[in-house]
Amino acid sequence: MKILLMGHPNVGKSVLFNRLTGANVIESNYPGTTIDYTKGYMRVGGEEVEVIDVPGTFSLDPKDKAEEVAVKMLHESRDATVICVIDASKIERGLYLVLEIIEEGYPVAIALNMWDVAEDKNIKIDVVNLERILGVPVVSTTAISGEGIKELVSRSRGTAQVEVDDIFERVED
Amino acid sequence: MKRLSSIYFGILGVIALAFGIADLLVTIGGSGLSFGILEIPCDAFRGGWGGLIILSAGLFYLAGIKNISEIHQISKVMMGSILIWIIAGLDIFAMITESIPGGDRSWFNTLEGFLETYAPPYAPAIFLLPFSLVVFYYILKKERNILKKEKDEE
Amino acid sequence: MTKLGVDERWDLIDKISKKTVTFGEYKHTLKDAIGELTVKPLTGIPIAIAVLYGFWSFFSSFAGFFTDGFFVKLFDEHWLLWLQEIFPGKESWLYYIFVGDPSATNCFEAFGVLTSGFFVAIGVVLPAIVAFYLILTLLEDSGYLPRLAVLIDTILHRIGLHGYAIVPTILSLGCNVPAVAATRILETRKERFIMMTILAIFIPCGAQLGIMKEVIPDTMGFVIFYLFMGYLIFGFILNKIIPGKTPEMLIDVPPYQMPTAQNVGRKLWMRTSSFFKVALPFVLLGCVIVNVLYLTGFIAWMGDILSPLFIGWFGVPSETAGPLIAAFLRKDLAVAQLSAIEMTKYQMISAVVLVSIYFPCVATFAMMLREGWKELLGSIAVLAVVVTLYGGLLHLIWILLGVA
Numbered sequence: 001m002k003i004l005l006m007g008h009p010n011v012g013k014s015v016l017f018n019r020l021t022g023a024n025v026i027e028s029n030y031p032g033t034t035i036d037y038t039k040g041y042m043r044v045g046g047e048e049v050e051v052i053d054v055p056g057t058f059s060l061d062p063k064d065k066a067e068e069v070a071v072k073m074l075h076e077s078r079d080a081t082v083i084c085v086i087d088a089s090k091i092e093r094g095l096y097l098v099l100e101i102i103e104e105g106y107p108v109a110i111a112l113n114m115w116d117v118a119e120d121k122n123i124k125i126d127v128v129n130l131e132r133i134l135g136v137p138v139v140s141t142t143a144i145s146g147e148g149i150k151e152l153v154s155r156s157r158g159t160a161q162v163e164v165d166d167i168f169e170r171v172e173d
Numbered sequence: 174m175k176r177l178s179s180i181y182f183g184i185l186g187v188i189a190l191a192f193g194i195a196d197l198l199v200t201i202g203g204s205g206l207s208f209g210i211l212e213i214p215c216d217a218f219r220g221g222w223g224g225l226i227i228l229s230a231g232l233f234y235l236a237g238i239k240n241i242s243e244i245h246q247i248s249k250v251m252m253g254s255i256l257i258w259i260i261a262g263l264d265i266f267a268m269i270t271e272s273i274p275g276g277d278r279s280w281f282n283t284l285e286g287f288l289e290t291y292a293p294p295y296a297p298a299i300f301l302l303p304f305s306l307v308v309f310y311y312i313l314k315k316e317r318n319i320l321k322k323e324k325d326e327e
Numbered sequence: 328m329t330k331l332g333v334d335e336r337w338d339l340i341d342k343i344s345k346k347t348v349t350f351g352e353y354k355h356t357l358k359d360a361i362g363e364l365t366v367k368p369l370t371g372i373p374i375a376i377a378v379l380y381g382f383w384s385f386f387s388s389f390a391g392f393f394t395d396g397f398f399v400k401l402f403d404e405h406w407l408l409w410l411q412e413i414f415p416g417k418e419s420w421l422y423y424i425f426v427g428d429p430s431a432t433n434c435f436e437a438f439g440v441l442t443s444g445f446f447v448a449i450g451v452v453l454p455a456i457v458a459f460y461l462i463l464t465l466l467e468d469s470g471y472l473p474r475l476a477v478l479i480d481t482i483l484h485r486i487g488l489h490g491y492a493i494v495p496t497i498l499s500l501g502c503n504v505p506a507v508a509a510t511r512i513l514e515t516r517k518e519r520f521i522m523m524t525i526l527a528i529f530i531p532c533g534a535q536l537g538i539m540k541e542v543i544p545d546t547m548g549f550v551i552f553y554l555f556m557g558y559l560i561f562g563f564i565l566n567k568i569i570p571g572k573t574p575e576m577l578i579d580v581p582p583y584q585m586p587t588a589q590n591v592g593r594k595l596w597m598r599t600s601s602f603f604k605v606a607l608p609f610v611l612l613g614c615v616i617v618n619v620l621y622l623t624g625f626i627a628w629m630g631d632i633l634s635p636l637f638i639g640w641f642g643v644p645s646e647t648a649g650p651l652i653a654a655f656l657r658k659d660l661a662v663a664q665l666s667a668i669e670m671t672k673y674q675m676i677s678a679v680v681l682v683s684i685y686f687p688c689v690a691t692f693a694m695m696l697r698e699g700w701k702e703l704l705g706s707i708a709v710l711a712v713v714v715t716l717y718g719g720l721l722h723l724i725w726i727l728l729g730v731a
């Protein structure tokens with residue numbers, strides 16, 4: 001199994017990656033730290049899973065070299081599961097990328113990272129409902145302190161492709 | 174409380190401003206000055222840039238004292254204190270790093286030489302340091318007030 | 328699979344977020360208010376000055392503590408004496424390469440692999456690099472760095488770069504190699520080229536800063552100022568003459584955070600150790616090569632040939648040829664070597680500036696080649712012009728001041 005960590009620049013992908021794989025990737029509190037991809041491995045229930053920390057990208061239309069790397073990585077890994085890391089305090093912008101990836105037919109799991117920041121800003125997200133509408137696992141995480149990481153790992157194994165049309169139907173309910 | 178804090182940080186601001194100006198004048202004048210336990214350094218780095226920063230700290234305090242309980246105003250007072258901590262903290266760090274090695278004679282300094290490094294006179298920022306810490310008390314107290322208020326509303 | 332258009336996608340997101348997200352009343356916190364102060368020019372500039380002051384003050388205290396406090400003593404009074412005593416054959420070329428000048432009384436002058444090589448790498452550069460990366464990591468993790476970028480945006484725009492260019496520039500003060508890699512966050516080829524070129528030419532790395540502090544403590548401020556002016560001037564010129572766009576970039580400013588000790592420690596360790604994997608072999612190899620070139624008379628020969636250029640145009644002694652060759656391998660080594668050449672204070676400044684702006688070190692060179700050979704050739708062309716003009720300008724200044 002192969003997992004790609006994707007998301008906007010500076011949402012904490014590298015922190016999450018280090019948490020997941022015990023690897024050492026330079027992580028910083030500013031966008032653009034990861035400019036090449038990094039591979040790591042983690043064990044989930046006895047199975048070896050390859051995890052790739054992909055450079056941050058706002059959408060699948062690349063704007064700079066680092067984003068080109070990201071999109072290329074995605075297209076070269078047809079069999080991968082994508083963990084979309086999104087900034088919980090700017091959820092709408094993150095969902096754009098999520099939808100793009102879902103439309104391309106990848107199984108997706110969502111990590112709502114920087115949950116603490118969203119709480120500080122008094123933003124409340126109904127995770128259960130979001131999960132129902134999108135049809136993919138949604139886990140709130142705070143990667144810096146490690147909250148939610150375990151749940152994210154176990155949930156991301158059971159994810160599957162979803163159809164955008166179904167999302168349209170479910171959002172109207 | 175509000176009035177008292179305004180007066181307190183106002184006085185601190187004026188003193189910091191004066192220290193900053195003194196630093197700059199002494200540096201331009203070209204020879205160091207020493208009054209008892211106060212020493213105003215004369216070098217382009219500590220006196221010049223350092224003086225400019227102490228001066229800005231004073232201005233931050235003075236800009237923050239009007240209507241001090243408002244969050245943007247407190248942040249200015251806080252920033253004034255942070256600037257003083259940077260200067261004073263690094264002055265103290267420089268003292269520490271100077272006090273340990275022994276110079277030409279031996280690996281480590283003698284106890285006497287070690288203690289001597291910490292004897293006065295001190296630079297202005299070090300005198301401002303303890304008084305600038307009061308900002309913590311003020312912020313903690315304010316936060317407690319906010320929590321209390323929220324509870325009362327519930 | 329259904330694919331959506333951009334608008335359809337945003338509509339869908341709108342619907343989803345209406346059902347799942349509620350935005351509570353957003354209260355300004357102290358963190359936000361302080362964040363604002365750090366990006367507004369009027370309040371942000373004094374804060375930036377204070378941060379840079381703190382950066383430099385910490386750097387010199389920390390590096391001075393280890394280098395002047397302990398390593399100079401260890402290397403000059405123990406290591407050098409011991410090596411001079413036990414190493415056989417004072418006349419042999421082996422002795423010359425490994426221990427260096429037998430009459431040397433300190434590790435700067437000896438210039439052997441085991442004496443100057445180790446002293447520069449461990450005694451001078453290691454403390455400087457640790458100090459630099461410690462502060463850099465704290466600034467990064469706290470979230471100050473992107474705010475500095477926003478603040479500096481207006482200045483950098485004039486030289487054809489947006490505020491984010493400050494990130495590679497600051498990284499470059501540690502080591503040019505990761506800085507060249509970091510230029511990839513810039514959007515256009517033009518921007519990447521300008522940034523890569525001017526930082527490789529003008530920004531001294533941490534190793535160089537550390538050694539400059541040892542060799543020319545009094546005039547270092549001027550050297551850095553001169554280099555920084557060059558960075559702005561040539562950035563501005565390149566922006567005017569190179570075709571292409573420098574688009575606006577919106578910077579996402581992350582929230583202020585308390586850096587965690589574990590994160591800072593791990594990053595510091597990774598950066599320092601990866602720096603040393605690159606630096607140590609080059610320092611030692613550089614010593615060997617330069618010593619061999621001296622022994623074979625190559626450097627004296629080069630010095631003779633280039634002496635009209637060195638003496639007439641740049642106003643430095645012709646012996647500077649040696650350090651300039653070493654500079655291609657390691658700049659810190661080159662500056663250390665300059666300290667052993669006899670010259671006036673002003674010639675020293677010129678020589679240090681030349682060493683800095685002349686060719687990037689070989690590791691940076693390799694990194695630039697990875698970014699594309701066309702860019703590399705372009706950078707070298709710019710470099711040739713800059714060294715000739717900007718290096719010569721300094722000589723002109725000295726002549727006008729009547730000190731050359």
